[in-house]
Amino acid sequence: MHSSASLLQRQKLSMVTSPQLIESIRLLQLAHAELHQYVEQELDKNPLLEAASNDSGPVGDVPSIFGADQRTGADGNDVDGLTRAGSPERLGQWKSTRNTTNNPTGSRPALDEFAAFTETLHDHVARQIALTAFTPQERLIAGELAAHLEDTGYLQVNLLELASSLNVREADVERVLETLQQFDPSGIFARTLSECLEIQLRQRDRFDPAMAALVANLKMVARRDFQALKQHCGVDEDDLLDMLREIRALDPKPGDRFQSGEPQSIIPDVLVLPSPAGGWQVELDPDTLPKVLINQTYFAEVSRLTVQGSKDQAFLNECLQNANWLIRSLDQRAKTILKVAVEIVRQQDAFLQHGVDHLRPLSLRTVADAINVHESTVSRVTSNKYMLTPRGVFELKYFFTVAIASSQGGDAHSAEAVRHRIKAIIAVESPDDVLSDEGIVVRLKETGIDVARRTVTKYREAMNIPSSVQRRREKRLGV
Structure with missing residues (x-):
């Protein structure tokens, strides 16, 4: 059998994934915060893209995502040469069975306006330190101890190292700590769970020898080894059950009742509300959708000043192409999310x-x-x-x-x-x-x-x- 070389022409179909298709797929799985960050990056790179301002039009006429038709004013003329998709007629595509009879303006209350200020644990402790009769040195020690206070109310610091850094005696630090452990809420500035429970029991005048033995054997409590606990505490079963009820009524993390920093809230992407006509209204939350505009006036002016076929003209055309792609991708992303939500x-x-x-x-x-x-x-x-x-x-x-x-x-x-x-x-x-x-x-x-x-x-x-x-x-x- 002789081998020979030959040329063959063969037709084959294959799917090629373009970079823009990969980006469109990636946009689908981005959360709204990540999406806004991505759009901000595109705004920085593309001179033809602009973010829509809040006063770019009436609230009821502004859709959630923009596509590619002219933004018009009351007289029907182009406004500022800015192009976007989503005229008022297309607004319905972002909603399912939308009914505005209950809310004619289309606006929603700002929840932040009703949020009350929540005092943090460190604010609460700082206010109590300011009201306590400390000497200047003791106030300095108290401030350092408070700086090491965790949000749960526990203190995680080596007293000897802290005393050395402040150039004071360890006994002085311990004396200030004893004062801080009397602060509200009961149990803060404890270094262990046992100490936290002990502080609370002492303030209730319930830290007797039997209770001290119980607090010292919390591992047995966790294992529910009641027989061994009765022997260690020297009590019968009824007394032990009463003591365990008291322990369970205490707060193992007294600092958790305070808000630690800014509240973290979830902003929903989809809103589902009962429809007055029956069924459900399904719509996208406009706050989670970025608003993007294309400045057609700027594109026309720069195109007039550039030479056809030059690198500047090629760059400008590429920017316009990328801007249109971004708007189409955002439009398709919104449609897909709404379709999935409606089916769910x-x-x-x-x-x-x-x-x-x-x-x-x-x-x-x-x-x-x-x-x-x-x-x-x-x-x-x-x-x-x-x-x-x-x-x-x-x-x-x-x-x-x-x-x-x-x-x-x-x-x-x-x-x-x-x-x-x-x-x-x-x-x-x-x-x-x-x-x-x-x-x-x-x-x-x-x-x-x-x-x-x-x-x-x-x-x-x-x-x-x-x-x-x-x-x-x-x-x-x-x-």
């Missing part, structure tokens, strides 16, 4: 009306097939996106759960609904009737849920619910 609301209508017990099993493929997109697109859209509903704020991925078969031949139940049902069954247990995991399986089957015991155990442990033996002990303690 349609699938989970029973949940919105009746609660978690009626959450349906839902997969990414089901939503993808319904809106005719790829399953990976739905996965990207639902990442780090949140929906505000009458039931609260939920991440879009919350609505996608696996199916649990029904024991009565009806519709399957979602895993989240089953977890909620398990939690509800355990919540109403009495000390004399604490159910094992097998008993919970029986109760679930009575309500039409067919689930294995190991599944109940897995869900229970995932919710940090102790076993039936531990729950029975806790019920006896009244917690």
